[in-house]
Amino acid sequence: MESYQVIILAAGQGKRMKANVNKQFITIGSEPLLAHTIDVFEQDDWCEAIYLVIQPNDREMIESIVDEKNFSKVRQYVTGGKERQDSVRLGLEAADPSKITMIHDGARPFVSQEELHRLHKATERTGAAFLAVPVTDTIKQVDGGRVKTLKRSVLFAAQTPQAFRYDLIQRAHEWAHNENIQATDDVQLLELMEQAVELVEGSYRNMKLTTPEDIQRAENVLQINRHSKQEEEL
Numbered sequence: 001m002e003s004y005q006v007i008i009l010a011a012g013q014g015k016r017m018k019a020n021v022n023k024q025f026i027t028i029g030s031e032p033l034l035a036h037t038i039d040v041f042e043q044d045d046w047c048e049a050i051y052l053v054i055q056p057n058d059r060e061m062i063e064s065i066v067d068e069k070n071f072s073k074v075r076q077y078v079t080g081g082k083e084r085q086d087s088v089r090l091g092l093e094a095a096d097p098s099k100i101t102m103i104h105d106g107a108r109p110f111v112s113q114e115e116l117h118r119l120h121k122a123t124e125r126t127g128a129a130f131l132a133v134p135v136t137d138t139i140k141q142v143d144g145g146r147v148k149t150l151k152r153s154v155l156f157a158a159q160t161p162q163a164f165r166y167d168l169i170q171r172a173h174e175w176a177h178n179e180n181i182q183a184t185d186d187v188q189l190l191e192l193m194e195q196a197v198e199l200v201e202g203s204y205r206n207m208k209l210t211t212p213e214d215i216q217r218a219e220n221v222l223q224i225n226r227h228s229k230q231e232e233e234l
């Protein structure tokens with residue numbers, strides 16, 4: 001496999017978290033959330049460079065986390081934009097155009113090495129791939145007054161990382177920017193361009209911390225992961 005780079009998005013405001021600090025700094029198992037996320041990629045031998053997309057006000061604090069944890073792969077701090085999509089575009093402008101590029105939410109600290117490797121392989125094969133899990137709820141589409149139940153067996157919840165050949169995702173973002181098209185993830189832009197993407201099955205542990213209830217869930221996942229690691233080492 002060839003090495004890849006990752007753009008980690010940490011420039012949001014975390015409004016739904018309702019915390020008094022940016023959610024990247026919330027402590028999970030004694031470390032800031034963002035440190036857990038960066039560490040996964042720092043530990044992955046196939047990851048060559050990390051681009052951190054941040055708000056300028058958070059730079060000092062994030063730099064101190066990076067220094068303290070000795071994260072050696074952090075290549076550049078990039079100032080993010082208004083929406084997630086703007087932050088991705090700005091991250092892409094800073095990144096290396098010759099590399100497979102993963103795009104990951106800073107707020108998803110528990111993606112596993114094994115998931116990264118399956119995603120990476122799929123991206124080498126097809127040019128664009130993403131992690132997702134089957135939905136477990138019954139999903140209703142509500143349009144005006146009309147309620148319709150969607151066929152659950154074909155529904156998946158998209159996660160990150162989403163990974164791409166650089167030229168494909170860069171072109172998609174440039175097009176969306178010029179045409180003023182908004183999407184809630186990066187794969188959606190490729191879908192709109194009728195470009196094939198491969199779904200790689202992920203895990204429910206790869207959660208995104210969005211609301212206050214997610215903090216306890218994250219502590220639980222961390223404990224489960226630590227326990228599984230200890231068992232593997234025995």
Ligand SMILES: Nc1ccn([C@@H]2O[C@H](COP(=O)(O)OP(=O)(O)OP(=O)(O)O)[C@@H](O)[C@H]2O)c(=O)n1
Pocket residue numbers: 009010011012013014015016017053080081082083084085087105106107108208209210
């Ligand atoms: N302008 C933005 C918005 C979001 N993000 C990042 O994208 C990821 C996923 O976004 P989300 O969980 O929605 O985070 P926020 O936008 O910070 O949350 P909220 O919508 O509650 O304010 C987060 O790691 C967030 O920091 C970003 O880099 N730039």
Ligand SMILES: C[C@](O)(CO)[C@H](O)COP(=O)(O)O
Pocket residue numbers: 084105157158159160184185186208210
């Ligand atoms: C990219 C994402 O994490 C995939 O589930 C999600 O779409 C981000 O959405 P948000 O509105 O920024 O939470």
